[in-house]
Amino acid sequence: MAEISFKRVSRRFGNTPAVDNVSTTLESGRFLALLGPSGCGKTTLLRLIAGLERPDEGEIALGGQVVAAPGRFVEPEQRALGMVFQSYALWPHMSVAGNIGFGLNRLPRVEREARVLDALRMVGLGDMFDRKPHELSGGQRQRVALARSLAARPRILLLDEPLANLDAHLRQSMLAEFRRIHAATGCTMVFVTHDQNEAMAVADQVGVMDRGRIEQMATPMDLFDRPATPMVARFVGNGRTLPVTVQERLADRTCRIRIGDRTIAVPGQVAHGPGWLCLHPRDLSPSTEGIAGTISAVRFEDGYYLADVLLDALPEADALPLRLPGPARQGEKLRIALRGGWVLPRDGVPETPIAAPAEVRRGVPA
């Protein structure tokens, strides 16, 4: 119900830029997930929207109204937005209904009570209004927190890692809940998470952040198929980047590249020169034909044998994750067929690989 727009916004803590010259626009009614490794600035970006942080530079507008700019600042209580925190942030001594109705004093009593009940029904806790937070499970508490922010009918709903304290099963059901509530309310939602499965499952747009910048804002599918930067290519979906040479840009939106002793055509729009070949597990399959490699490690995961394969032609590059139908030994030779992938230009300076967080490395190959 309200567009969010950032123009060259920066926020520094000491000398560290938490948000670095970010310009972006989120259309009204969209559901955006901000995704990135710890300390990438995603929560600061969210707090800037909420008004809990003031930008050092730049301009923020919500629904066309400038809320933060040099010499202008709209306080958080006047921004008509809801926020759900990782820690639920429920007041322990107040009942569920008390917590939800707390910000609604401007309404007449009858309407306030109706709103509280509505919000509780929406999150599936219609009969819990007189419970105390300590009598609820973690998932129920987070639902109460969600109901509290919904009850105020906000234009924008901000969710700061709301599922981080919940177990995997509850996360799945809450993700579905968020989607349903987004559809029902139509409000603009921003969801911060470091878990890309969450981000892609819940949002129609995902902004990948790194070192205070938005590297790419796109649909989950585009992040996979057409990563904008090597960081995104590596961060999203257990991706790998291999240094290759682009020989020629072809007419059908592909490039001819040379990898090892082979020449293949891969999607991408890169002119002749050094490039990165971005690969996900889904782009790779074992084959009798293909590029030669050696298995450097094998583990059993999600019903597959997952091998790390070093290409013989690029022994210094990332190992590629390859799903195998059966067990294999370390040191075994095999061949890999490429289907898909994406080519990015490689600038003169070699990119330092970005260490993906542990949960990303463990992530299910898409």
Added chain:
Amino acid sequence: MLFLSQLLALIRKELLAILKDPSSRTLLFAPALMQALLFGYGATYDLTHAPFAVLDQSRSAASTEIVARLEGTGVFHRIATLENTSQIAGQIESGDALLVLQFQPDFAAKLAGGAEAPVQVILDGRNSSTAGLASAYVSSIVAGYNADQGATTPLTIVRRAWFNPNFESRWNLMPALIASLSMLQTLMLAALSVAREREQGTFDQLLVTPLTPTQILIGKALPSILVGLLQSTIIFLIIRYWFGIPMNGQVWLMYLGLVTFTTAAVGLGLSISAIALTMQQAMLYTFIVIMPLMLLSGLLTPVQNMPEILQWATYANPLRFGIDLVRRVYLEGATLREVSFDFIPLLAVAAVTLPLAAWLFRHRLS
């Protein structure tokens, strides 16, 4: 109207947080009750039991009379009768006797001859205030004896103590407790209020609700002020009716002073709270602040005895003026005009600390 109803909701929430917790509920009443009784009985400088020894080398009617008068007070108890001067040191050093009374062999002769006849009083100076009291007491008894003997001394000193005719130190100390004991709790309560919400993660939630910082400030301050006044009332009732210390002034004026004083103390507490990130920090800061506040308050030692620079520092100490105001209204029956000066520093401290706290809610020093 809206401002008020939102404010009431917040005050209700704050009071719930204080009252719903059994441990903090006990803290509201028990310490005030206990400390008032402890101070009343324990912290007294009054001379109630003074053991002494006599070395009477004159063995005259006059010396026997003086010793008898001393024992007749009920305060002085003779524990030893000494034979020679070498025994004096032992009595004092062992702490058995607070003082030793020595009449020299020519005491009676000098007295009869109209010359000055000294009575030597050796005191245990390690306990200076008690020794001072004992010495004064002995002097007054000797003076009384002189007077009865037909005025060899033309001048007699008549002491008449105002406001506290018997010089009971309890009278001086206890009205000061009405201000100082309750400050301990209100400062702590206020200091914890914001820090608790920071720690629970609910403070950001409070900031994004439609409440203004002014409302948050008043909502946080009023419950602490109420609790402070409640504690003052408990202490006041104990002093007035349990210890029976008569009140000479107007109750309304004392409460007007207490409201002002408590507001200043709460402002200080909320500023501490707004700076602190955790409850532990808030506690620590409170303890760091409370000691100098107590020492520089005139509770135990008169401000006039302090070095000038410290005397200046006491102008920033609300406790100094809180104590002064309560003492003077309670004991002297001072009027509003007479204590109006005390209100100025109190109001000044409140006028600085409360807006500072509200500002710090938003602009936490990072």
